[in-house]
Amino acid sequence: MKKMSLRTRVVTGAVAAAALGAGTFGAMSASASAPAAAPAAAVKADTANRNLQQTTHLTVAAATEAARAALDAAEKENQRVAVAVVDRNGNTIVTLRGDGSGPQAYESAEKKAYTAVSWNAPTSVLAGRLAQAPNLKDIPGTLFLAGGAPVQVKGAPVAGIGVAGAPSGDLDEKFAQAGVAALAK
Secondary structure: OOOOOHHHHHHHHHHHHHHHHHHHHHHHHHHHHOOOOOOOOOOOOOOOOOOOOOOOOOOHHHHHHHHHHHHHHHHHOOOOOEEEEEEOOOOEEEEEEOOOOOOOHHHHHHHHHHHHHHHOOOHHHHHHHOOOOHHHHHOOOOOOOOOEEEEEEOOEEEEEEEEEOOOOHHHHHHHHHHHHHHHOO
């Protein structure tokens, strides 16, 4: 096979790149001007559809109100805590770190909230279950210490509130319950 000169290779490459670019631009222009195709099958989103389920979620405003109520309850008793509110799936909605709370409080509050919503029970109750099932503590993201409370609607968990940093779990849980109570008003 005959070897091409440098000039021939550069020109050939430039022509190929230009042709490829023009083809891509043309394809993009054509797809941009074409109307969007309708979905093959649309699901009717109503409560009569047995394949859909409605769920209840806290708004950011409600989660912030609950966290603020828990933090205020702690501050009234001169306690330095962090408060976390998570949604039904354990995702953090809001976290407030009170002035002077310890470095561990932030993460502990989130884990307590996650644990409370996961089992739909206060973490003080769940901590008692460790005697019968000690491997529960090995579940990632959980913390079986008092200070977490579930937020329920019709008995189902929709969120969890966790408080950490007070000298006892009983106090942490008392403040978490103040956050739950604020949502009931």
